[in-house]
Amino acid sequence: MRPIRIFDTTLRDGEQSPGASMNVEEKVQVARQLARLGVDVIEAGFAISSEGDFESIKRIGGEVEGPVIASLARAKEADIKRAWEALRDIPKRRIHTFHSTSDIHLKHQFRISREEALKRSVEMVKLARSLVDDVEFSPMDATRTELPYLAEVVGAVIAAGASTVNIPDTVGYTVPAEFFEIIKYLLGNVPNIADAVISVHCHNDLGLAVANSLAAVSAGAGQVECTINGIGERAGNCSMEEIVMALRTRKDFFQADTNVHSEEIMRSSRLITKITGISVQPNKAIVGANAFAHESGIHQDGLLKEKATYEIMRPESVGLGSTRLVMGKHSGRHAFKTRLQELGYNLPEDEMEGAFQRFKRLADQKKDIYDEDLEVLVSETELSRTPEVYSVMGLHISSGTSEVPTARLKLKMGETEAEYTCGGDGPVDATYKAIAALTKTKSTLQKFEVKSITGGMDAIGEVFVTLQDEGEEDGKTVRGQGADTDIIVAAAKAYVNALNKLAAKKTRSGGIKPEL
Ligand code: KIV
Ligand code: ZN
Numbered sequence: 347m348r349p350i351r352i353f354d355t356t357l358r359d360g361e362q363s364p365g366a367s368m369n370v371e372e373k374v375q376v377a378r379q380l381a382r383l384g385v386d387v388i389e390a391g392f393a394i395s396s397e398g399d400f401e402s403i404k405r406i407g408g409e410v411e412g413p414v415i416a417s418l419a420r421a422k423e424a425d426i427k428r429a430w431e432a433l434r435d436i437p438k439r440r441i442h443t444f445h446s447t448s449d450i451h452l453k454h455q456f457r458i459s460r461e462e463a464l465k466r467s468v469e470m471v472k473l474a475r476s477l478v479d480d481v482e483f484s485p486m487d488a489t490r491t492e493l494p495y496l497a498e499v500v501g502a503v504i505a506a507g508a509s510t511v512n513i514p515d516t517v518g519y520t521v522p523a524e525f526f527e528i529i530k531y532l533l534g535n536v537p538n539i540a541d542a543v544i545s546v547h548c549h550n551d552l553g554l555a556v557a558n559s560l561a562a563v564s565a566g567a568g569q570v571e572c573t574i575n576g577i578g579e580r581a582g583n584c585s586m587e588e589i590v591m592a593l594r595t596r597k598d599f600f601q602a603d604t605n606v607h608s609e610e611i612m613r614s615s616r617l618i619t620k621i622t623g624i625s626v627q628p629n630k631a632i633v634g635a636n637a638f639a640h641e642s643g644i645h646q647d648g649l650l651k652e653k654a655t656y657e658i659m660r661p662e663s664v665g666l667g668s669t670r671l672v673m674g675k676h677s678g679r680h681a682f683k684t685r686l687q688e689l690g691y692n693l694p695e696d697e698m699e700g701a702f703q704r705f706k707r708l709a710d711q712k713k714d715i716y717d718e719d720l721e722v723l724v725s726e727t728e729l730s731r732t733p734e735v736y737s738v739m740g741l742h743i744s745s746g747t748s749e750v751p752t753a754r755l756k757l758k759m760g761e762t763e764a765e766y767t768c769g770g771d772g773p774v775d776a777t778y779k780a781i782a783a784l785t786k787t788k789s790t791l792q793k794f795e796v797k798s799i800t801g802g803m804d805a806i807g808e809v810f811v812t813l814q815d816e817g818e819e820d821g822k823t824v825r826g827q828g829a830d831t832d833i834i835v836a837a838a839k840a841y842v843n844a845l846n847k848l849a850a851k852k853t854r855s856g857g858i859k860p861e862l
Pocket of ligand 1 (some may be wrong): 484516
């Protein structure tokens with residue numbers, strides 16, 4: 347099998363999805379999961395674009411082992427130096443630099459000649475190569491670039507030291523047969539092409555990102571850039587789960603495969619949905635809720651007789667249906683720690699203890715605890731590394747068909763605790779009014795979603811909220827999440843989590859301290 351490298355850009359291009367911004371802790375959490383998934387390269391950010399991206403790259407490089415860590419950089423000296431500063435202490439590092447090459451971009455956006463674009467690209471690859479051994483170059487808008495010029499650029503950047511050349515379909519314009527020919531053309535017309543890996547980076551504007559990437563693999567590409575759930579700029583990027591499972595399921599056809607541990611796919615997908623709030627459509631290939639659900643009687647009949655009749659992939663191979671009853675009230679520390687380690691979580695000792703205490707509390711409320719429940723516990727533990735300005739200490743709700751819903755809420759705010767009782771249209775409304783009154787914050791609730799983690803009456807409920815701070819002029823929003831067996835408590839935690847993120851944002855931008 348020809349090995350195909352998976353370059354994951356969920357944390358960079360994926361984060362360019364409207365509303366998908368992630369904070370540093372969340373990015374570290376995603377990177378850990380990407381390492382468990384077995385991707386080859388993590389594009390951890392665009393170092394010069396923000397302090398948050400810079401810090402994320404550094405943190406991920408320091409905390410996540412396995413994949414190469416890359417930073418994006420325009421073909422500009424300042425960008426490359428900033429990428430180097432973020433990457434310098436990371437042993438497996440890559441600078442990914444890019445410059446547009448299509449006449450449309452050069453004429454209208456950059457107002458420079460092809461010669462100038464070529465010169466800048468070569469100079470910046472050389473600069474990057476003087477700092478790190480592993481340099482990737484992308485001729486942006488490659489699929490709308492005249493082929494002989496594209497070949498000239500590709501040859502020149504390889505000669506300058508790029509060991510990966512990525513061919514982006516920046517605007518999702520190409521189609522499979524054409525993209526196949528583009529890759530074949532480069533392989534046949536760039537004399538030094540064997541000195542680099544050809545990568546592809548396809549956008550999904552015509553719904554062809556995965557098909558185009560597969561065509562490129564057939565033509566000889568050795569790296570595919572993709573994102574979990576296909577999130578990304580506009581219609582998104584090539585979806586990681588689809589490209590990986592297409593290659594694996596049709597190994598016979600492609601004679602190629604990746605290093606991805608496909609059993610981690612569902613977990614990765616759920617994590618991205620949780621963090622970004624971007625849900626997956628039910629009929630989405632591989633990770634959609636219906637992807638393995640057979641409705642038709644004829645199909646069900648066939649499946650009962652022989653799975654291969656209608657099932658081309660086993661649900662277990664993507665981590666579905668692996669829900670295991672793991673523990674309950676009587677499970678001890680050792681069993682808890684061992685199962686977390688089996689799931690790939692290695693928490694520091696103090697955090698492990700905190701997670702174990704939460705597990706014990708959960709076990710008092712919920713008889714059977716599944717792997718998915720443990721994931722929630724770990725996720726809460728990892729996210730609690732974000733400084734908590736506010737935390738829910740107690741909540742009493744009174745509501746019913748013939749009474750005004752009331753919430754009595756106790757909140758910890760910094761070092762102090764305060765209590766407030768408030769009525770509302772419903773228990774969630776009453777709780778949210780109490781939180782707003784205690785924290786003296788004004789924000790608009792834009793989205794409220796509830797999901798259950800596992801089945802059963804005692805399942806953990808997860809609440810996701812999107813809040814817009816009324817003080818934020820640029821309309822920026824934050825996402826909050828909370829989980830609990832009591833859905834109103836989960837809702838309170840989600841709101842408070844969003845307020846903590848807003849407070850962190852304001853403190854980072856040198857702004858307002860929360861009013862206590
Ligand atoms: O879509 C694109 O062209 C990109 C480049 C920066 C690789 O994201
Ligand atoms: Zn892109």
